[in-house]
Amino acid sequence: MSELLKISLPDGSVREVPRGTTPADIAAAIGPGLAKAAIAARVDHGFGAELRDIGRPFEGDAQLALVTARDEADALELARHDFAHILAEAVQLLFPGTQITFGPSTDDGFYYDFAPAPGRGPFTDEDLPAIEAEMRQIIAADQPLVREVWSRADLIARWQAQGESFKAEWASELPEGEELTVYRAGSGEDAWLDMCRGPHLASTGKLDPAAFKLTRVSGAYWRGDQANAMLSRIYGTGWLSKKQLDAHLVRLEEAAKRDHRKLGAEMDLFHLQAEAHGSVFWHPKGYMVWRQLEAYMRRRLDAGGYVEVKTPQIMDARQWEQSGHWGKYRENMFVVPDEIPHVGEEGSADDGPVLSGTADLMAIKPMNCPAHVLIFRQGITSYRELPIRMAEFGCCHRNEPHGALHGIMRVRQFTQDDAHIFCREDQLVDEVSKFCDLLDVVYKDLGFPDYAIKLALRPEKRFGSEAMWDWSEQSLRDAVAVTGRNTAEWGWEELPGEGAFYAPKLEFHLTDAIGRTWQVGTIQTDTVLPERLDASYIGEDGEKHRPVMLHRAILGSFERFIGILIEHFAGKLPVWLAPVQAVVATIVSDADDYANEVQTRLKSAGIRVEADLRNEKINYKVREHSLQKVPHLLVVGKREAEEGTVAIRTLGEQHQRVMSLDEAIALLVSEATPPDLRG
Numbered sequence: 001m002s003e004l005l006k007i008s009l010p011d012g013s014v015r016e017v018p019r020g021t022t023p024a025d026i027a028a029a030i031g032p033g034l035a036k037a038a039i040a041a042r043v044d045h046g047f048g049a050e051l052r053d054i055g056r057p058f059e060g061d062a063q064l065a066l067v068t069a070r071d072e073a074d075a076l077e078l079a080r081h082d083f084a085h086i087l088a089e090a091v092q093l094l095f096p097g098t099q100i101t102f103g104p105s106t107d108d109g110f111y112y113d114f115a116p117a118p119g120r121g122p123f124t125d126e127d128l129p130a131i132e133a134e135m136r137q138i139i140a141a142d143q144p145l146v147r148e149v150w151s152r153a154d155l156i157a158r159w160q161a162q163g164e165s166f167k168a169e170w171a172s173e174l175p176e177g178e179e180l181t182v183y184r185a186g187s188g189e190d191a192w193l194d195m196c197r198g199p200h201l202a203s204t205g206k207l208d209p210a211a212f213k214l215t216r217v218s219g220a221y222w223r224g225d226q227a228n229a230m231l232s233r234i235y236g237t238g239w240l241s242k243k244q245l246d247a248h249l250v251r252l253e254e255a256a257k258r259d260h261r262k263l264g265a266e267m268d269l270f271h272l273q274a275e276a277h278g279s280v281f282w283h284p285k286g287y288m289v290w291r292q293l294e295a296y297m298r299r300r301l302d303a304g305g306y307v308e309v310k311t312p313q314i315m316d317a318r319q320w321e322q323s324g325h326w327g328k329y330r331e332n333m334f335v336v337p338d339e340i341p342h343v344g345e346e347g348s349a350d351d352g353p354v355l356s357g358t359a360d361l362m363a364i365k366p367m368n369c370p371a372h373v374l375i376f377r378q379g380i381t382s383y384r385e386l387p388i389r390m391a392e393f394g395c396c397h398r399n400e401p402h403g404a405l406h407g408i409m410r411v412r413q414f415t416q417d418d419a420h421i422f423c424r425e426d427q428l429v430d431e432v433s434k435f436c437d438l439l440d441v442v443y444k445d446l447g448f449p450d451y452a453i454k455l456a457l458r459p460e461k462r463f464g465s466e467a468m469w470d471w472s473e474q475s476l477r478d479a480v481a482v483t484g485r486n487t488a489e490w491g492w493e494e495l496p497g498e499g500a501f502y503a504p505k506l507e508f509h510l511t512d513a514i515g516r517t518w519q520v521g522t523i524q525t526d527t528v529l530p531e532r533l534d535a536s537y538i539g540e541d542g543e544k545h546r547p548v549m550l551h552r553a554i555l556g557s558f559e560r561f562i563g564i565l566i567e568h569f570a571g572k573l574p575v576w577l578a579p580v581q582a583v584v585a586t587i588v589s590d591a592d593d594y595a596n597e598v599q600t601r602l603k604s605a606g607i608r609v610e611a612d613l614r615n616e617k618i619n620y621k622v623r624e625h626s627l628q629k630v631p632h633l634l635v636v637g638k639r640e641a642e643e644g645t646v647a648i649r650t651l652g653e654q655h656q657r658v659m660s661l662d663e664a665i666a667l668l669v670s671e672a673t674p675p676d677l678r679g
Helices: 023-030 032-037 072-094 125-140 152-161 165-173 242-258 260-266 284-303 317-323 325-332 369-377 425-445 466-483 528-532 558-568 589-604 618-627 638-643 661-672
Strands: 004-008 014-018 040-044 050-053 062-067 109-115 145-150 180-185 192-195 212-221 230-238 306-308 314-316 335-337 361-364 388-397 413-423 451-456 493-495 505-511 517-526 548-557 582-586 609-612 632-636 645-650 657-660
Touching: 014 023, 023 032, 023 040, 023 062, 040 072, 050 072, 062 072, 072 109, 072 125, 072 180, 072 192, 072 230, 109 212, 125 212, 145 152, 152 165, 152 180, 152 192, 165 192, 212 242, 230 242, 242 260, 242 558, 260 558, 284 306, 284 388, 284 425, 284 548, 284 558, 314 317, 317 325, 317 361, 317 369, 317 528, 369 388, 369 413, 369 528, 369 548, 413 425, 413 558, 425 466, 425 505, 425 517, 425 548, 451 466, 466 505, 466 517, 517 528, 517 558, 528 548, 548 558, 582 589, 582 618, 589 609, 589 632, 589 638, 589 661, 618 632, 632 638, 638 645, 645 661, 657 661
Parallel strands: 004 062, 306 388, 451 493, 582 609, 582 632
Antiparallel strands: 004 014, 040 050, 040 062, 109 230, 145 180, 180 192, 212 230, 314 361, 335 361, 388 413, 413 548, 451 505, 505 517, 517 548, 632 645, 645 657
């Protein structure tokens, strides 16, 4: 009699099935509708649930949850993974000699990296229509996607025989004992193979051929290393249906209109250039936005009981070693030798080395936390003085690869709205709860009422004991529960493995005007760094105790958050943040004196205002200042000068309003007042 396996279903029922049974067999036994709808399975053999192929046999007793298109997150992940494989197959069919490397799914699609055949040159956007057509033929062929387990030697030999040097290299470096799996598309000698952990849909025909689009081509280095070969990366977006794809393309079109790089140039806010990769040149108007945002945050922090500090930009490498950052973060740090560069005598042809290579090393700070601990350690701190909330608008540097930089959203030099709270264990829940309340006020003031809260749990590689992690994670859960935000309404979710190496953290994900999410705020519990840097306070018992350190930020970085603001508001910033809040524009030169008077009155009332007295038509002036996203245009002509009025054109509105100058000043002052200063 064959061995029977026990398969437990979500409804509590248990089915006994022979070894060799697959999730697809279970779905078929339940009913034809489910058999058609099931596309994958979550299987738990006692080691945690794993997303698997619908046709992969059970290996023992298991818990089973069948996945359908209604399980959108899993379904999209599967579809995008399949689109990536089909892209690779299509490229190799169209362009023989092309080598394949890797092709993961992404948040809204997929990509694959290729090494073009010798002499062909990199792929271009002009190649995409033909590749799309070939992909649709592969989908129409409904090729089965079959998982196979290969030995290391056989797989390497196969890749080498096919001239796939990148795949052979990767297969040779995978850990000994790791199961090496391949997916075969099609059958017979014409079958196409790729090395992949999976899972995949049962066949290519499970995809909607109208639900994907190839979007662009870029360069990428093999394994992300500039010393390696340059590859061609082909990007695509993939969905479950054409309706989803069309909606996404509309969002992309809207996002392109809102691109902070485009609007930043049009509004004369900032620029970037190759001489300072990843650093922003803030123009006067852009820096005015920064100043207003910083002033607002400083007032909120002052009211919240924070003290502000300023710490060094560069510290000895030994300090970073002690904190643990040198070992965990060194590749992202700018390292500087502690010596005076060698300079030859004036006029001499001295070609000696600029640096000796023997000096002690220092590093420009990538974060502020160790320096804040050093401030906390000065003097003796009593338990009565806790909590200490230490804030810094700290300028940091991280050595991001050139290819990863993106406008002002991903930069090398950035300023955090950083703070660290030093508290006792019994104060932690209250401090985290207060932070959540402060963050809520700030986000709503800045136009982001919708955000989600996630708890990032311990990663595989971490400092600290299991007991410490248990306590830290539970403390964050408890703090969010106190505020009533640990619900689906607040997007509450726990993310296994996503915590920092020293602490779990709460993440706050904003939703912008076009539905995109941005992870910005965070708060992390940390008992590791105070231990490593020997921070202590004197307790009620007269003994030394370690404080708990809370790392927290609300905006994340000013650069990135300003980029998010620009895109969220499509450049039409709230009046209190706008670099120029009003422009007084004349219709005729006879109104110049009155325009200057209006400007003077507005400036005296604290309004950031300019006067446009140029000899240009008023419609031209309106278009120009609309492009600059000026909130209010105050139009004045001979009649307004005689009557002491202004005609206000508000950005985005069709009609103008005529009112007295006093009324206009009152209106603008009201709108220009930051939200924390309003009555």
